[in-house]
Amino acid sequence: MNLLTRLFVVEWFKSLAGALISLLLLVTSADIINGFLRGKEGDQVLLEWALKMPDLTGKMLPVTCLLATLFTFNRLKSHNELIATLAAGFSYTRITALIASCSLVMVIVQFANLGFLEPYANKVKRQEIKKSMETEGKYLTRGSVDGGQFWFKSQDYFATFLTFDKKKASLNEVRFYFFSTEGLASKVISAKSADYIKDRTWNLVDMHSLEDLTGGQFPRMNSAPNQTIVLQETLADFQEFEADLTTLHWFNLREFILKISQTGINTNEYRILLHQKIALSFACLVFALIPLGTMYKPSRRSDSFGKNVALTLILTVAFWLLFSAALSYGQSGKIPSWLAAYIVPLTFMSHAIRTFWHNRKLAF
Numbered sequence: 001m002n003l004l005t006r007l008f009v010v011e012w013f014k015s016l017a018g019a020l021i022s023l024l025l026l027v028t029s030a031d032i033i034n035g036f037l038r039g040k041e042g043d044q045v046l047l048e049w050a051l052k053m054p055d056l057t058g059k060m061l062p063v064t065c066l067l068a069t070l071f072t073f074n075r076l077k078s079h080n081e082l083i084a085t086l087a088a089g090f091s092y093t094r095i096t097a098l099i100a101s102c103s104l105v106m107v108i109v110q111f112a113n114l115g116f117l118e119p120y121a122n123k124v125k126r127q128e129i130k131k132s133m134e135t136e137g138k139y140l141t142r143g144s145v146d147g148g149q150f151w152f153k154s155q156d157y158f159a160t161f162l163t164f165d166k167k168k169a170s171l172n173e174v175r176f177y178f179f180s181t182e183g184l185a186s187k188v189i190s191a192k193s194a195d196y197i198k199d200r201t202w203n204l205v206d207m208h209s210l211e212d213l214t215g216g217q218f219p220r221m222n223s224a225p226n227q228t229i230v231l232q233e234t235l236a237d238f239q240e241f242e243a244d245l246t247t248l249h250w251f252n253l254r255e256f257i258l259k260i261s262q263t264g265i266n267t268n269e270y271r272i273l274l275h276q277k278i279a280l281s282f283a284c285l286v287f288a289l290i291p292l293g294t295m296y297k298p299s300r301r302s303d304s305f306g307k308n309v310a311l312t313l314i315l316t317v318a319f320w321l322l323f324s325a326a327l328s329y330g331q332s333g334k335i336p337s338w339l340a341a342y343i344v345p346l347t348f349m350s351h352a353i354r355t356f357w358h359n360r361k362l363a364f
Helices: 003-037 042-078 081-087 092-132 235-239 250-263 268-296 305-331 337-358
Strands: 150-153 157-161 163-165 170-179 185-198 201-211 220-230
Touching (some): 003 081, 042 268, 042 305, 092 268
16 A cells, blocks of 8 residues: 555545544433433443444444545645645546545445344343333243244243234234143144234134143144134234344344245335345445545635535435435335335435546546
């Protein structure tokens, strides 16, 4: 790595670190102070702060990549280093490639953060929530979703289901294991689905049961196309299961979606969660390239730093508004999940490519 290359790389990562630390402290300092004011212990406040970091970092990394590029060129312009670099034969294309290479490192970091670190933090959050629960039976106690099944325990039965269709209020591939007061298995009920009716009443579709398991004779087998059952859990309890999906790392989440898609359930909401992690990782590259238009004005007098900062704020707000709107359309099924996740980053990327192409005579 020669001197000029090292100059750009060091300046870019230095600006990135400064922007990221500043933004994180600005956003989280209020939460830390609030935690101490509420009388929480120091370790609890720090734990809550640490668990929020992956999610906040995932949202801020693309913005900090943009700021890193913007601050890098501003510092180089302030000492006429950018003009000297160009005069020494360092082309615009080479500078673009350097910034892109630096941002690709952050793409990998972002994917590791959103795909693995954030799910781990969510898993720890769930464990902390379960520790704080005092009323048994009010919430579902579930096993790991890695195996494809959700388990929950009630007062006199265990149950398992494959997926919960929030729109239809239906449990798919459900099975109940009832126990007697002595702790012996008394009845097993399985059904293709359990459709919510009202209150705590559900309709079992294509029901099969094994009864009198505690007796000394052969168990009694029954089946029916439809049968109602009253559960001790509420509809809101089952709606909570989606929170467990956020504890799966990217590859396990992908396997889970592929498995439940075979049941015919609408997986748009889950695919959005999968594609969103890749889209936000790709956004680090996009945001880092957007301010490259400023390097085609190497003189500090010909470019206004305040104007660039204002444009940065506008682009950041516009990105998150459009990105959130696209995800909403994807979750509702109005557009494909992949299109909802990638259309906004690709649109911003096209702007960066257009800027480079517009100045191609200078670049080469």
